Amino acid sequence: MNRLNRLTAILTQLQSKRHLPAEEIANRFEISLRTVYRDIRALEEAGVPITGEAGKGYTLVEGYRLPPVMFDEKEAFSLLLAEKVIEKFTDKEISQHFQSALIKIKSVLKDQQKLAIDHLDEQVIYYKHELTTPSKNxxxxxxxxxxxxxxxxxxxxxxxxxxxxxxxxxxxxxxxxxxxxxxxxxxxxxxxxxxxxxxxxxxxxxxxxxxxxxxxxxxLKSYLKKMEEGNHLIKITIQMDPSHVKYIETHKYNQGFVMQEKVEDKVQLTFMVGSMEFFARWIISIGDIVTIISPKTLSDRMSTLLNNMTEKLKEAKYH
Structure with a gap:
């Protein structure tokens, strides 16, 4: 990309967000921070009203460009959902093209809408999974x-x-x-x-x-870590074949279930629990179809419980 095209693209990107860090520009165009500073200075010399704020980034003066198209709140939020879905369901090249198009679309949003989308970006997650029919609400x-x-x-x-x-x-x-x-x-x-x-x-x-x-x-992204550190909960991750999920579907919510996602050909489930012992005694009933990813202490405890069960069976006297 030549410099003129890059300057035009940076100007469009500046209009897509309320605050745009120099690092984000550098990462997008794979250029150095020094080059970013030179490009911003070039835009300022061309008459573009850009201000910089430490810790936040660059900002265009409000009202510099009157948008030809106006989006309402629902349409603006729908853009965010579309971005999350496209990122997961398409290959890298298509996703990059969509990101470029979306930046142009976001550039016409009002400042308040840009702030709302920036905030929501951390609060909405779309986990990769097999294509299914989404819930309707x-x-x-x-x-x-x-x-x-x-x-x-x-x-x-x-x-x-x-x-x-x-x-x-x-x-x-x-x-x-x-x-x-x-x-x-x-x-x-x-x-x-x-x-x-x-x-x-x-x-x-x-x-x-x-x-x-x-x-x-x-x-949302820091929620699990906060729970684990602040409430002394234990994070447990297990995997199983998709066909086996039905055996725990109605019970997982009572065991500290947090999230479920597809990892290659397996389903991975994450739990946050207060009692390792209680969880081990629950999951041992389907131990033959479960792979414990973490922690190892859960595997060790289940091994001990199974050994104890085996000894009990050996000692049993049947009539």
Whole structure:
């Protein structure tokens, strides 16, 4: 790419975000930071009103370019979802072309929409998996994303997975992710006074309240680490064949299940548990179809339990 084309592309990228770090420009065009500084200076000399802020990056003066197309909130959030899906379901070249096109589209968004999308980018995850039919609850997804962007409390009815009970919940949302055919919401439930995972297709009558929450919740990506370090929970990862998942589908939610994703030809499940002993005694019932990825202490404990069971069987006297 020649310099003129690169300067044009940088200008477009500047219009796609409220703050654009120099490192992000350098990574995209595979150039040095010194070259980035020279390019920004060239744009300034050409009359482009760019300001720099330490720790945040470069910003175009508001209103420098009037966008020819206006997007509403739902359309702007849909762009983010499209970006997450394309990244997982296409090859690298197609994904790169889409990213380039998306930057041009984002350049016409209002500053407030850019800020909302930047914030949501850390709060929405789309895990790679086999292609399945997604859960249907578009209204809930849109309202959750709006609440995530604005920091407002959600009010909804929720049908529990195990007991099929309908309860009313007030939830401070911290993130949303998609895995194996379903969208999930993670948030602080005021009813249970703790963080909970909600399957979005089981959410009913959802509304965004006028209440803002002030709690400094973790981002979705740091949620597992925060739980593990702050609450002394143990992270457990297991794998099994997709055909075997059905044997734990109705029970995994009682065992600290957090997420599920496809890893090559296996299904990988992550749990956060408070008791290694309790989990070991549960999973041992299907030990022949499970591979323990981590931690090793779980494998060691299951080995001890199996040895004890074998000795008990040998000692048994049958009549």
């Amino acid at each position: 578009e209204k809930a997804i849109q309202r959750i994303m709006s609440a995530l962007a604005t920091g407002k409390v959600l009010q909804f009815d929720y049908i529990s997975f195990i007991k099929e009970e309908n309860t009313s919940r007030a939830v401070e949302p911290i993130g949303m992710y998609y895995s194996l055919g379903n969208w999930y919401l993670i948030g602080y439930c005021k009813l249970r006074k703790d963080y909970r995972t909600f399957r979005i297709d089981r959410i009913q009558k959802i509304n965004i309240t006028e209440e803002y929450f002030t709690t400094n919740h973790p981002s």
